Amino acid sequence: MILVFVLGVILVLVAIGLLAMSLGRETEGGVKRSLAVLEAMTAAPDELSKELDRPFSERVLEPLQQRALKVGRRLSGSDSAVRLQRKLDTAGNPGDMGADRVVSLKVIGAVAFLAIGLALGLVLGASFPVVTLTALGGLLLGFFAPDLYLYQAAYNRAETLQRELPDAIDLLTISVESGLGFDAACQQVARNTEGPLAEEFSRMLSEMQIGQSRSQALRSMAERTNVADVRSFVSAMVQADSFGIPIGSVLRVQSSEIRVKRRQRAEAKAQQVPVKITVPLIFCILPCLFAVVMGPAALSILDNGIS
Template sequence: MTMLLILGLLLVLLAIYLVSMASRTAQHESASVARALAALEAMGGAPRELTAELDRPFKERVLDPLQRRALAIGRTFTGADSSERIRHKLDLAGSPVGWTVDRVVALKVVGLVVGPVIAAAVAFLVLDLSLTTRIVVVGAGAVLGFFAVNFYLYQKGYDRQKQLQKDLPDAIDLLTISVESGLAFDAAVQQVSRNTEGPLSDEFSRALREMQIGSGRSDALRGMADRTNLPEFRGFIGSLVQADAFGIPIAQVLRVQSSEMRVKRRQRAEEKAQQVPVKMTIPLIFCILPCLFIAVLGPAAINIMDNFG
């Protein structure tokens, strides 16, 4: 009986202790919530100048200042004519959305910093190389990081020129048919831009917009030629500019150019066909012939070895 009373007293004391701890925890949490609400009210009542920096997005607070610093450093390394050269590369690449001269210069500086860091991490942590080889790898990483943007723009420009070369004969045929059917040159260009896709359609659309806002036809066409390094396209634009300058009928010039483009396309196809045997020589010698020799002469060689053995 005495043990039961003692046990009941201990349970009562434990219950009182738990209730007191729960009340203290609730008071502490309420005090924390009150302090958080007070801080939020203070932030809400603070002047706009103090909270404007926190309200700005991450891009404006961090990325844009970093790009400006990288641009300032990059301008000290590049030459005076670098802007024109980079702008020409961007034109050849089709002026990708969001890409400007300043962005290219900033990315070159970022690549100069990030490239050796990645190369050093690979050379020192992944590969087991000597110290001299590691230094060479870090230097190569710096060079690749600096010229990575140039490689990207070159590849974009190369792919774009190939697509222009592929689409040009069909576009000239459509332009010739449209002019010969009675449409004006501007209307024919609009038809080509509407019914075709790819970089050539973009170029015709841009030239048409330039002509609509007041630019001369010759200036708009020369702008198209300056944004590409394709000889066939430059020759076509030169013929149109001369026809416009000397008053030659556009339909006649387009008909001649269309026939010439078809001939050049056939010649390129024949050239590619003539290159196939030469390109097949290396895989034929190193890949196909060894397998053929093994399959044909292998059993005979095994029989000869067995007989002599």
């Protein structure tokens, strides 16, 4: 019995030892596998590491813009790029945007405003037709929002050009009459003034430096604006350059004419003031005046009627 007991204890100890050895091997194998995974992650290919190191704009925004551009080209016409580039030139190319970027922004804006309109209708608990109208309105608004922005930017830029042109022509006239050439006078305008007109003169000089003639550079400047006074000035300069007319005398005539036009525009706006003030006068000022004048009389009538 003692021998059997001793043999049983030995077998139990052997079993415990074998179990401990197997567990140790499994633990060691798990550690080795973890180390192998870490080594594989640290020794990843350079392409994967470069892909993860790229900024968010290159990994997500640029592919999104390319997909939106493909959809926008299908929705727009074949001449959409030319028309958008024309609008960008007229607006002064805000943000250095290109036609492709505007097309992609139209598609992204349409999707974003569609989601906003749909979410707004659902949050307000509107009926299905109202939700559909809000979603459709958001879609149209998002798609045409870049066009509206470019239109407003072009309008503001045209107003600024028209306001700055007389002073620029005066500076050109003084510079030419003091002995400078026309190109040097344009450089003085570009250097000593600010705004879109100075940018246009600077771009015109840059185009002349890369090989364009003065007439071509002036015509390009006129094509990038919607201001009739700028086109008239450019036409006069091109004709003077073609026929050999003295630039100083032409600038003097242009300066006097543009001053007269500016005075006439100011007088026209002054004559529009009485018409524009009629609506606030009727709906805002006259009711308050009637309340002040007729209020005491109405109170007196009510008091006498009650007594």
